[in-house]
Amino acid sequence: MDIDAEIISLLRERAPDASICPSDVARALATGEHAWRALMQPVRDAAANMARKSLIVITQGERHIDPGEVDRGPIRLRRGPSFPRH
Numbered sequence: 001m002d003i004d005a006e007i008i009s010l011l012r013e014r015a016p017d018a019s020i021c022p023s024d025v026a027r028a029l030a031t032g033e034h035a036w037r038a039l040m041q042p043v044r045d046a047a048a049n050m051a052r053k054s055l056i057v058i059t060q061g062e063r064h065i066d067p068g069e070v071d072r073g074p075i076r077l078r079r080g081p082s083f084p085r086h
Contacts (some may be wrong), residue, residue, distance in 0.1 A: 001029055003039075003046040007056065011079050019059065019076035022047060044070045047077050054082040 006028055010020045025047075026039035048067035050056045057080045060067050060073055 003029065003043055004050060004055075005048065007043075007050060007077060008084060011056070011083070012076065016079060019078045021074075021076060033059075044075070047075070051080065054080045056080045057081065 003025060006025050007020070010024055010028060011018075012071055022040060022043045023036065024045065025043045026036040030036040030039050042074040047056060048070045051058045051070075058067060058070060058079045059076045059078060065075065
């Protein structure tokens with residue numbers, strides 16, 4: 001299971017300025033509510049690592065948040081400055 005690849009894939013399916021929810025990623029990788037809910041923390045952790053590399057940006061509302069803050073409240077994932085073009 002490659003969480004980073006799934007984040008990139010889902011973001012590529014959307015408009016360049018669109019965002020995804022971490023639960024979109026978890027649901028794409030797991031079947032059943034219990035299974036995808038169990039993936040939420042690994043998805044948040046992967047998102048934080050990707051944000052540290054500028055592949056994605058993590059937001060709460062319109063505010064960009066530090067990758068270390070992904071455990072607090074709802075977040076969205078957006079393409080970052082180093083998002084792969086292909």
